[in-house]
Amino acid sequence: MNTNKTTLTRSPLDSLACVNERCERYGQAGQGNLIVRKVYGADRIRYLRCRVCRAEFSERKNTALWNTKVPETKAISVGEHLAEGCSLKGAARLAQVDPSTVRRLNQRLGAHGEAFHDERVQGIQIEALEADERHGYAGNKEVPAWEAELIDPVSKFVLSHVQGRRNEEMIRRLLTDGASRLADRHDLVLLTDGDASYATLFPAIFGQPYRPSRNGDRGRFPNVRFRIPRRLAHVQVIKHRQGMRVVNIELRYSHGSRKRVNEALDKLGYATPNTSAIERCNGTARRMNAHQVRRSLAFSRRADTKAALGWWGVTVYNWCRPHRSLRQQMAEPVGKKSSSNGHLP
Ligand SMILES: [Zn+2]
Numbered sequence: 001m002n003t004n005k006t007t008l009t010r011s012p013l014d015s016l017a018c019v020n021e022r023c024e025r026y027g028q029a030g031q032g033n034l035i036v037r038k039v040y041g042a043d044r045i046r047y048l049r050c051r052v053c054r055a056e057f058s059e060r061k062n063t064a065l066w067n068t069k070v071p072e073t074k075a076i077s078v079g080e081h082l083a084e085g086c087s088l089k090g091a092a093r094l095a096q097v098d099p100s101t102v103r104r105l106n107q108r109l110g111a112h113g114e115a116f117h118d119e120r121v122q123g124i125q126i127e128a129l130e131a132d133e134r135h136g137y138a139g140n141k142e143v144p145a146w147e148a149e150l151i152d153p154v155s156k157f158v159l160s161h162v163q164g165r166r167n168e169e170m171i172r173r174l175l176t177d178g179a180s181r182l183a184d185r186h187d188l189v190l191l192t193d194g195d196a197s198y199a200t201l202f203p204a205i206f207g208q209p210y211r212p213s214r215n216g217d218r219g220r221f222p223n224v225r226f227r228i229p230r231r232l233a234h235v236q237v238i239k240h241r242q243g244m245r246v247v248n249i250e251l252r253y254s255h256g257s258r259k260r261v262n263e264a265l266d267k268l269g270y271a272t273p274n275t276s277a278i279e280r281c282n283g284t285a286r287r288m289n290a291h292q293v294r295r296s297l298a299f300s301r302r303a304d305t306k307a308a309l310g311w312w313g314v315t316v317y318n319w320c321r322p323h324r325s326l327r328q329q330m331a332e333p334v335g336k337k338s339s340s341n342g343h344l345p
Helices: 072-083 088-095 099-120 168-180 196-206 258-268 276-288 303-319
Strands: 034-040 045-050 056-058 128-134 140-144 146-152 157-164 188-192 208-210 225-227 232-242 245-255 328-334 337-340
Touching (some): 072 303, 088 099, 128 168, 128 276, 146 276, 157 303, 188 196, 188 258, 196 225
Parallel strands (some): 128 188, 188 232
Antiparallel strands (some): 034 045, 045 056, 208 225, 328 337
């Protein structure tokens, strides 16, 4: 018996768009150009036709579930389990699907999440960013596989997510990606740990390039240098430890003025520069990703599995989960509720 006769709510036809890149209505929803040709499969998926270019395509085209053979309810269940920190095998048992199905869905969800992030996260306006790296493994415990992220401490939105070996190249990828998503890369305060790469890379990625004038009119032109604009600053929060205990926190104002930093701290409601938002986010990410759990053997065998799961976690964190610290007092309490969850206006 098929219990998956779906009760899923279909996205209205108005919210879908033609997927033919050469069509003049490409990617534009609500133009009234789509008609339903037929519905197919157990999930009653709609097969659409565009009246403008006459292309025909599944409503799942360009979605994470395109061409998957598992019932939609099961695919969604797998996605939910993975984002709650279940192992891939655990998710397979709970959703009653083959582990290979979970592996394939994980790849799909990760790739789709990354593409979605790329498309949506552009021209972002922020006051400050916090950066950090977290340790993990792929393959075996000899192979470290790190994740590094940039977070907006106000909205708790993860702006950038990169993975790989922990080195200067990784920090460069993180900062370059973050800068490319900002409306104005010259106007922010960056808070990081003490890693030297942050300080050395900061001017070239966030600063203003200029070419110093040549001495006289002979010889080579000097190399491009970078100026730190007035609205830009970088602070490093360096924790000195004795064993596991933090004994002293050193603040290093690497670039920009303290005045600019203090202005940002006021807006954030911070008494001193710190990286608490990203550290809290690290904890959340570790609970959302089975491969990031500390002191466990739950690391992934394959690096690509870990990469996909990492992206799926970021996607759910950014777009699906209400964030507790963003709760807002409601004007009028409704029953026992006096605050509503964040993420929604
Ligand atoms: Zn079309």
